Amino acid sequence: xxxxxxxxxxxxxxxxxxxxxxxxxxxxxxxxxxxxxxxxxxxxxxxxxxxxxxxxxxxxxxxxxxxxxxxxxxxxxxxxxxxxxxxxxxxxxxxxxxxxxxxxxxxxxxxxxxxxxxxxxxxxxxxxxxxxxxxxxxxxxxxxxxxxxxxxxxxxxxxxxxxxxxxxxxxxxxxxxxxxxxxxxxxxxxxxxx
Amino acid sequence: xxxxxxxxxxxxxxxxxxxxxxxxxxxxxxxxxxxxxxxxxxxxxxxxxxxxxxxxxxxxxxxxxxxxxxxxxxxxxxxxxxxxxxxxxxxxxxxxxxxxxxxxxxxxxxxxxxxxxxxxxxxxxxxxxxxxxxxxxxxxxxxxxxxxxxxxxxxxxxxxxxxxxxxxxxxxxxxxxxxxxxxxxxxx
Numbered sequence: 056x057x058x059x060x061x062x063x064x065x066x067x068x069x070x071x072x073x074x075x076x077x078x079x080x081x082x083x084x085x086x087x088x089x090x091x092x093x094x095x096x097x098x099x100x101x102x103x104x105x106x107x108x109x110x111x112x113x114x115x116x117x118x119x120x121x122x123x124x125x126x127x128x129x130x131x132x133x134x135x136x137x138x139x140x141x142x143x144x145x146x147x148x149x150x151x152x153x154x155x156x157x158x159x160x161x162x163x164x165x166x167x168x169x170x171x172x173x174x175x176x177x178x179x180x181x182x183x184x185x186x187x188x189x190x191x192x193x194x195x196x197x198x199x200x201x202x203x204x205x206x207x208x209x210x211x212x213x214x215x216x217x218x219x220x221x222x223x224x225x226x227x228x229x230x231x232x233x234x235x236x237x238x239x240x241x242x243x244x245x246x247x248x249x
Numbered sequence: 250x251x252x253x254x255x256x257x258x259x260x261x262x263x264x265x266x267x268x269x270x271x272x273x274x275x276x277x278x279x280x281x282x283x284x285x286x287x288x289x290x291x292x293x294x295x296x297x298x299x300x301x302x303x304x305x306x307x308x309x310x311x312x313x314x315x316x317x318x319x320x321x322x323x324x325x326x327x328x329x330x331x332x333x334x335x336x337x338x339x340x341x342x343x344x345x346x347x348x349x350x351x352x353x354x355x356x357x358x359x360x361x362x363x364x365x366x367x368x369x370x371x372x373x374x375x376x377x378x379x380x381x382x383x384x385x386x387x388x389x390x391x392x393x394x395x396x397x398x399x400x401x402x403x404x405x406x407x408x409x410x411x412x413x414x415x416x417x418x419x420x421x422x423x424x425x426x427x428x429x430x431x432x433x434x435x436x437x
Contacts, residue, residue, distance in 0.1 A: 065420055069394065071401050099434050100426060104395050106369070107376040109289040114302055116281035123280065123309045124273060 060090045068097045148237050155230040162223050166216060173212040261325035269316055276316075280309050283326055286397065287333045293392045294337040296381045304340070308333035323406065327399065331407040334389050341385045372433055379429040383422050390415055391422040 060083040066072050067080045084091050114122070256264060256278040267275035287308055292301035311332050312319075319328055380388060389408060393399045405412045427434065 065423065066401075066416065069401070069419075096427065096434065097423070100423060100430070101395055103372075103430055103433055104376060104380070104426070106373040107293065107380055108373070109292045109301075109396075110298055112284055112288045112302060112305065113298070114284075114305075116284045117277070119284055119306060119309065120277035120280040122306055123313060124277075126306070126310050127313050 060084070060087060061093060064090055064093050065097065068094055144237075144240075148234055151230050151233045151237070155226065158226055159223070162219055166219050169212060169215050169219075262321040265316060265319055265321065265325060268313075276313060279312075279325065279329075283329050284309075286326060287329055290330055290392055290397060291333050291337045293380065293396060294334065294385070294388060295341060296377065300337075300340065304333050304336050307336055311336075324403070327403050327407050330393065330397070330399075331409070334393075334407060338385050338389060375433065376430065379426050382429070383425060386410075387418040387422040387425070390418040391426075394419055 060080055063072060063076065063080045067077070067084075072080060084094060112119075256267070256272075256275055259267065259275070259278070261279060261282070264275040264279050268279070284305055287305045288298075288301045291304040291308075292298055295301065295304075308329055312329055315332075319325070380391065383391065386408075390404055393404045393407060394401075399407065401412050401415045404415045408415070410418075
């Protein structure tokens with residue numbers, strides 16, 4: 056029993072024993088001087104350890120709280136790549152709007168040239184072919200319009216303008232989707248930072 | 250909005266809940282309550298007051314950043330102790346901290362007379378050296394048990410180790426200290 060009690064003396068001293076084990080060790084301590092001496096050693100050691108006292112904090116709690124809040128507001132330092140990506144993300148809506156505006160100008164000029172050509176004011180033979188559309192749009196639009204052109208020659212101008220309009224519509228939808236996506240990501244970032 | 254003085258009557262869990270809703274003053278109250286304890290633990294871990302103050306700031310900053318991960322069924326004190334202790338252990342391992350040999354002016358109890366005060370200070374320095382000479386893992390367990398009164402399962406939770414390891418490290422630390430401080434133990 057002495058060996059068993061020695062094993063449990065530290066836990067007994069720390070108040071970690073319960074129930075039957077606690078009673079057993081307590082009863083053993085009544086009759087075992089060696090185990091009682093070990094328990095006394097632990098008490099003396101605990102008392103001696105209190106000599107290692109800690110100084111009071113030099114920073115007041117209020118000031119520490121303010122320092123923590125100040126550091127919490129500052130974003131973590133970024134690498135060069137992160138800064139470049141961040142700048143690119145911030146500039147992307149401007150790029151989308153700028154690109155859309157540029158293509159709008161080109162399309163309007165193309166439309167004006169087509170109208171002028173059909174009215175005989177401009178000789179398109181001398182100009183480069185401006186009807187450069189994405190292949191699928193040209194193919195789909197062309198099949199429908201060929202039929203119309205066969206019976207309605209005066210619709211040729213309208214067909215060209217319709218292709219311009221369809222392309223413009225697709226471009227505008229794409230730009231709107233990109234901008235909405237950017238707005239959504241911006242809103243999520245703002246929400247996370249708060 | 251809760252008034253500033255009202256925060257003092259709230260429990261730690263209630264303060265955390267308020268802080269998560271945006272009440273920064275609630276977190277300030279948590280800092281006020283637990284700053285001293287955090288500084289005490291780290292100071293006894295490292296023996297350096299400046300490091301202890303730095304660790305306290307770092308611990309509370311990390312606590313603020315990770316506040317959503319805090320589980321209310323655990324004591325906030327133990328959670329912040331866990332953050333601070335891991336910070337201190339990481340610093341000790343990275344810097345391979347050696348025991349400061351020079352004596353420091355520690356606040357000591359009144360020993361009565363100049364010679365008595367000198368003996369008291371000398372004893373305090375010896376105890377400090379002996380504790381700081383322990384391996385970091387055993388040192389952390391001893392400090393949390395002897396100085397902060399945490400139970401074995403709380404120490405296990407703070408340090409992320411099994412209860413059996415807590416007991417073995419504590420026994421090892423106590424045996425080492427008994428040998429190092431045998432002279433003072435015989436006197437008392």
